[in-house]
Amino acid sequence: MSYGMQLLDAYPRTFNVDAGVLAATIDALNDCAQACTADADDDLSEQNVAEMVKCIRLCMDCADVCQAMVGVISRQTEYDANVTRPLLEACASTCKSCGDECDRHAMMHEHCRITAQACRRGEQAFRELLAAMK
Amino acid sequence: MSYGMQLLDAYPRTFNVDAGVLAATIDALNDCAQACTADADDDLSEQNVAEMVKCIRLCMDCADVCQAMVGVISRQTEYDANVTRPLLEACASTCKSCGDECDRHAMMHEHCRITAQACRRGEQAFRELLAAMK
C-alpha cells in the first residue's frame, strides 16, 4: 500500500471525497510530475535538442503544476471547493497539452512515449477526482 | 529594476504579452507566495493556532500555486494558451479564497492583514495578465 493510501487511512477527520480515488489521483500526479521532470532532462540529452524545445517547456510546466496540485489535494483539512475545483480543471488541460506534445515525439523517443502515458493518466486522474467531488 | 524585468528585456525572441504587465505579474506572484509562506508560519506561532488552521491551509495552497505559476508564466518559449489561460483563472480564485480568509484575521493579526494585501495584488495581477493576453 502506498504512503498516500496509508496516510489517508490515518487521517483524523472525515473526507470530502472517496479516499481510494484521492489516493489514486495523488499517485498519478506524482508519477506525472516525476515523468515530466525526467523527460525534460532526457530531451536535453538528445541530438535533436532544438526540435525538443516545446516538449521541454511543457514538461517543466506540467511538472510544476502537478507537484503543486499534489500539495493542494493532499490537504483535506478545511477543504475549499472554490480553490480545488477550478485548479483541477486547469491542470487537466496542462496534462493534455503536455501529453499531446510528448506523443508527437513518441515514435522517435521512447522517453516521450512513456511520459505521454503518464500525462494521460494524470489528466484522467484529475477528471476522475473532479467527478468524485460532485 | 527587478531581475524579472531585466531578464524579460534580455529575452531573445518576441513576447505574446506586454513585458511590463508580465514582469509586474511575476513580481506580484513572488510576493504573494512569499507572504503566504511566512503567514502560515506566523499563524503556527500564534497562541490561538487552533483557530488559524484554515488560514494556514489556504496559505500553503496559495504559496504552492503562485510559485508554480511563476514558473509557467516566466516561460515564454513555445507559449501555449491552452495551458496558461485556465491556470491563470484558477489561480485568481485561489488568491481570492486565501485573501478572504486572511482578511478575517486581519484585525487580530497584523501578518494576516499584510498577507491579505499580497493575495489581493496576486489576484489582480492574474486578472490583468489574462486581460493583456486577449
Added chain:
Amino acid sequence: MSYGMQLLDAYPRTFNVDAGVLAATIDALNDCAQACTADADDDLSEQNVAEMVKCIRLCMDCADVCQAMVGVISRQTEYDANVTRPLLEACASTCKSCGDECDRHAMMHEHCRITAQACRRGEQAFRELLAAMK
C-alpha cells in the same frame, strides 16, 4: 515498474550512478515528500494542534527539500558533483530531524508513525546514493 525506472531505462546517455540505486532514491524521496505533506495536514486536524507545531514545521521543510532533490537527481544531463554531493548530505540531515520529531508523536498519532518511516527511508536513500556516487 515505476515511471522513474522506465525513464532511466530510456535515458539517451550513460549514467554517473547505478540506475537501480537512482530509481530507488527517487521513489523514496517522492514517498517522503508525499508523506510529509500529508502529515503536516493531518497534524493540523488534530485536537492537540498546538503540540504538533514543530512536527508541522519540519514536515513542511522536509517536503520542500525532498521535492527539490527529486528534481536535482532526476537530471542526469551534465551532472555536477559539486552541486549534488553537498545537497545529498544536507538533505539526509533534514530527513533525520523530521523523522526524529515524527517518532516523538508515533505512539499517539498513527500518521506520524507512518511518516517517521518514510523519513527514515528517505534518509537512508540519500546515504545510499551518496555511497553509490563515490
Added chain:
Amino acid sequence: MSYGMQLLDAYPRTFNVDAGVLAATIDALNDCAQACTADADDDLSEQNVAEMVKCIRLCMDCADVCQAMVGVISRQTEYDANVTRPLLEACASTCKSCGDECDRHAMMHEHCRITAQACRRGEQAFRELLAAMK
C-alpha cells in the same frame, strides 16, 4: 519595504537571527530562483541551444534549491539548526556552480550575465545568513 521584511516585523515571537539579514536573504533567493527560471527559458530560445544544455540544467537545479530554501528560512517557528545550517552550505555551492556556468556565457548572452549576478548575490546571501547564525 518588501513583504518579506513587513512579515518579519509582524512575526509573533522572537528570532534566531537578525531580521534584516534574514529578509535580505529571502529577497536574494527569490531573485535568484526567478532569474534562473527565466534564464533556463531564455537559453531554450537561443539558436545555440545545444551549447546551453549545462546552463539550462544548472539553472533548473538552482531555481528548485533556492525556492525550497525560501520556504525553509521563512519558517522561524521551532527553528532547527541541524536542518538549516547544512542546507545553507550546500545551497551556496549550488549558486556558485550555476553562477560559474552562467558567467561562461555572459559575453554572448546578456540574460546569462544578469543571472550570473543573481547567483552571486544568492551565494553571498547564503553565506551571510550562515555567519549571522553563528
